[in-house]
Amino acid sequence: MKAGFVEKLIERLGRIGPEEVQNYFLRLAQEKGFLETVFNAIQEGIIVTDSKGRITYVNDAACGLFGLEAGEAVGKRLDERIRGLDWASLTQSGGPVSHDIEIFYPQNRFINFYVVPLVMEPREAVAGIGDSGRNESLRSERGGPRSATPATAEEVGHVMILRDITESRRTAQQTIESERLNALMLLAAGVAHEIGNPLNSLHIHLQLMERSVQKLQDGAKEDLEQSIEVARSEVNRLDSIVTQFLKAIRPSRPQLRAENVNTIVEEAVRFFAPELQDREIVVEQELRSDVPLLQLDRDQIKQAFYNVIKNSLEAMHRHGTLRIRTDLDDTHVIVRFVDTGGGMSAENLSRVFQPYFTTKLSGTGLGLLIVRRIVREHGGELSIESSQGRGLTLTIRLPYIDKRIRMLEAGHQKP
Numbered sequence: 210m211k212a213g214f215v216e217k218l219i220e221r222l223g224r225i226g227p228e229e230v231q232n233y234f235l236r237l238a239q240e241k242g243f244l245e246t247v248f249n250a251i252q253e254g255i256i257v258t259d260s261k262g263r264i265t266y267v268n269d270a271a272c273g274l275f276g277l278e279a280g281e282a283v284g285k286r287l288d289e290r291i292r293g294l295d296w297a298s299l300t301q302s303g304g305p306v307s308h309d310i311e312i313f314y315p316q317n318r319f320i321n322f323y324v325v326p327l328v329m330e331p332r333e334a335v336a337g338i339g340d341s342g343r344n345e346s347l348r349s350e351r352g353g354p355r356s357a358t359p360a361t362a363e364e365v366g367h368v369m370i371l372r373d374i375t376e377s378r379r380t381a382q383q384t385i386e387s388e389r390l391n392a393l394m395l396l397a398a399g400v401a402h403e404i405g406n407p408l409n410s411l412h413i414h415l416q417l418m419e420r421s422v423q424k425l426q427d428g429a430k431e432d433l434e435q436s437i438e439v440a441r442s443e444v445n446r447l448d449s450i451v452t453q454f455l456k457a458i459r460p461s462r463p464q465l466r467a468e469n470v471n472t473i474v475e476e477a478v479r480f481f482a483p484e485l486q487d488r489e490i491v492v493e494q495e496l497r498s499d500v501p502l503l504q505l506d507r508d509q510i511k512q513a514f515y516n517v518i519k520n521s522l523e524a525m526h527r528h529g530t531l532r533i534r535t536d537l538d539d540t541h542v543i544v545r546f547v548d549t550g551g552g553m554s555a556e557n558l559s560r561v562f563q564p565y566f567t568t569k570l571s572g573t574g575l576g577l578l579i580v581r582r583i584v585r586e587h588g589g590e591l592s593i594e595s596s597q598g599r600g601l602t603l604t605i606r607l608p609y610i611d612k613r614i615r616m617l618e619a620g621h622q623k624p
Contacts, residue, residue, distance in 0.1 A: 254371030276315040319378040327366040401451045463506035471496040477514035495534040501609045513583045516576040524550025541606040553595040
């Protein structure tokens with residue numbers, strides 16, 4: 210391998226005159242600036258630490274991934290700047306380590322990092338700077354093997370290489386979730402079938418009992434009619450629960466029509482008006498008037514909004530504030546729900562879309578899963594931001610422009 214500028218400089222240290230030192234320092238600064246420009250141009254994050262885990266270099270990509278400021282981060286311990294990173298256990302093996310992590314600030318992303326120890330081999334030539342025997346030592350090192358045992362290489366730090374694997378990880382998660390949902394639908398269909406048959410039988414026998422009761426005298430007849438009515442009511446309730454469960458977990462294809470999303474938000478809020486008043490919860494609506502009409506299934510989107518508002522009310526209990534805002538960008542209408550509830554920990558936030566996962570005592574763990582499925586079937590996106598004790602923000606993005614291609618500006622043709 211061809212020797213670089215630094216290697217050549219080290220070899221010539223004993224022959225450099227005072228007048229040449231400034232030129233070499235300028236050349237070193239240029240080399241450093243060149244390397245920093247290269248590292249800042251690449252998409253992978255790079256963080257270099259010393260042997261005590263203090264940051265000595267961080268490139269722009271790493272700053273963007275972790276929300277760091279290079280000037281403030283340099284000189285600080287890496288595990289202080291990146292909370293939750295067990296730096297000691299990652300570097301104690303003495304060899305390369307590869308690991309995946311999930312980060313939540315400044316954005317929820319998945320990162321693969323590769324940690325490599327930086328080892329500096331001792332240079333006897335450098336150790337002899339200023340010694341009259343330095344040149345002879347260099348020659349001895351070059352001329353052949355030395356009788357003395359070579360010094361042990363020293364670990365002077367670590368370099369961490371970071372790669373954003375969010376898209377591939379989310380694609381894999383979506384595949385797993387799809388498989389889970391398919392299994393869930395099969396289970397739901399089987400359970401509904403097994404429950405539906407006994408319910409039908411109960412309904413028929415209640416009708417037969419009702420006819421038999423008509424033949425009884427008034428005293429016994431009234432009590433039995435009341436019992437039959439209670440039983441019929443419970444059978445109808447169970448039948449309704451099964452039907453709603455099937456509709457929720459296996460929604461029909463959206464029947465799209467031009468709808469005003471602001472109107473659907475207002476209807477959803479009105480539905481919860483008695484509960485809002487009872488819990489003394491304030492709803493602040495900031496609905497943008499120029500929001501375009503969207504191609505939506507009104508009932509499905511309303512069901513999604515119901516689930517989101519219901520979750521917010523249950524999170525706030527009493528005396529909270531729910532802010533609902535509609536906005537738009539170049540391609541999507543944005544509906545944002547912000548509550549002042551207890552928020553959600555990072556661990557729970559990563560599991561929020563798993564079937565049957567819930568932090569409530571009586572929850573089903575299907576609400577947000579259903580919301581995301583409805584949003585996705587409308588070509589939209591759903592995201593959640595939260596931290597423990599600081600409320601939760603749920604954002605729904607629904608497309609209003611179906612862009613299949615994007616025209617690029619024509620380049621300048623050479624004459």
